[in-house]
Amino acid sequence: MTKDEIKNMIIEQILEVAPDISVDEITPNGSLQRSLEIDSFDFLKILTALHEKTGVEVPEYDYAKVATLESMAGYFAGHL
Amino acid sequence: MPSLGADMESAVLMEWHVKEGDAVKKGQIIAEVETSKGVIEIEVFEDGIVKKLLVAPETECKVGMPLAIIASSSDTVAQIEEIKQEITPNINEQSLAQEERIKISPAARKRAGELGVDLNQITPIEGVIQLSQIEAAGTTKVKTPEKEKSKDGMRQAIAAAMSRSNAEIPHYYLATSINMTPALEYLTKLNRERSIQERILPVALLIRAVVLALKEVPQLNGFWQNSEEQLSKEIHLGIAIALRGGGLITPAILDAQEMNLSDTMHSLSELITRTRAGKLRSGEMTKQTITITNLGDLGVESVYGVIYPPQLALIGFGAIIDKPWAEGDALCVRKVMSATLAGDHRATDGRIGALFLDKLNRYLQKPEELL
Numbered sequence: 481m482t483k484d485e486i487k488n489m490i491i492e493q494i495l496e497v498a499p500d501i502s503v504d505e506i507t508p509n510g511s512l513q514r515s516l517e518i519d520s521f522d523f524l525k526i527l528t529a530l531h532e533k534t535g536v537e538v539p540e541y542d543y544a545k546v547a548t549l550e551s552m553a554g555y556f557a558g559h560l
Numbered sequence: 561m562p563s564l565g566a567d568m569e570s571a572v573l574m575e576w577h578v579k580e581g582d583a584v585k586k587g588q589i590i591a592e593v594e595t596s597k598g599v600i601e602i603e604v605f606e607d608g609i610v611k612k613l614l615v616a617p618e619t620e621c622k623v624g625m626p627l628a629i630i631a632s633s634s635d636t637v638a639q640i641e642e643i644k645q646e647i648t649p650n651i652n653e654q655s656l657a658q659e660e661r662i663k664i665s666p667a668a669r670k671r672a673g674e675l676g677v678d679l680n681q682i683t684p685i686e687g688v689i690q691l692s693q694i695e696a697a698g699t700t701k702v703k704t705p706e707k708e709k710s711k712d713g714m715r716q717a718i719a720a721a722m723s724r725s726n727a728e729i730p731h732y733y734l735a736t737s738i739n740m741t742p743a744l745e746y747l748t749k750l751n752r753e754r755s756i757q758e759r760i761l762p763v764a765l766l767i768r769a770v771v772l773a774l775k776e777v778p779q780l781n782g783f784w785q786n787s788e789e790q791l792s793k794e795i796h797l798g799i800a801i802a803l804r805g806g807g808l809i810t811p812a813i814l815d816a817q818e819m820n821l822s823d824t825m826h827s828l829s830e831l832i833t834r835t836r837a838g839k840l841r842s843g844e845m846t847k848q849t850i851t852i853t854n855l856g857d858l859g860v861e862s863v864y865g866v867i868y869p870p871q872l873a874l875i876g877f878g879a880i881i882d883k884p885w886a887e888g889d890a891l892c893v894r895k896v897m898s899a900t901l902a903g904d905h906r907a908t909d910g911r912i913g914a915l916f917l918d919k920l921n922r923y924l925q926k927p928e929e930l931l
Binding site: 498500513514517519520521528531537538539540551556559 | 756832
């Protein structure tokens, strides 16, 4: 899976959890939680769904490394 | 039609899940109604047999209007006939008073809401509006009048409940700073051994601490009704859940006193999902004995809430923030959270509220007791 494919997959999961967000609102380096008003429950749901799809489990101490779309895609690409 | 909130005046019966002659059990979902808070599943209060469905789907019903006759095993045939006689005229009056509703299936109505199709603009085929007509109309129309209307209804409902609260309830407010470092460290350790599906969020730990503290200070759990306090043995925790795009619903985690930490997390997660999907049950909308609001995710430091009548108190949690903290003679940095309590001064005094916050704090310093 390329990093772009992972990015698309992440966007898909964000839209699944928060259908009212439009794709343009998701910027590569904006904090997902703060800028998209994704709360801790939604965030966990997104990570759980991504775990099911990729097998990569993000431990809590790595949350800072998956705070933006760009860094999250990089994290998953590095752990596949 | 049960009242699904102090502020509800009417709702539309969307669909029956039972038919006449069916045996029903307490807690079984017998119907779906549409309110300003979304679609809510109606549970039956006791075991019995459905004798008669009094209201057809798609009918708007005022709160208190009978929807069906359910005979409990102890009712005699004569008694049922008597009840029927009593309520039939009543219903005819109400149906006549109603304006005629458009005939449309629940699925089509829901889709119309999503697509923003104005039902008055569609000519029904054989008296009923079809889903395909909605889809066709939806492709040419992008405005969302239906959705705006329902959101507006929710705003009105919140306005009514909060105005009533501020007019009737003499609130008192207390706040305390809680060192959350021990609880968060405990949770980190716990989550390290758990899979991502079983992970516990800090809010679940907070809820557990509230439940245990309420067991010790039960004076805050219940209602103010008929000018007196009515305490509840069960703890049905209303959780304020913000909806994306505006609005707020406070459905309950029912019987939270019987749950461990994992159950609490699971129930909360499930409740949030169903709230956002507009799939709540009537009991969850009516039984709240106390409410929790948590604005920590948005960075707010403390929240002084408005009690949801007829409840006795509301607990607020702010963000968990790194702060200077004195321990003994040393100054250090700790994860600190402000917990607040809004209490009804008719029912309790500040001392009870203070006791509660103290117990809450103590539990959060010994997180292993919250499992």
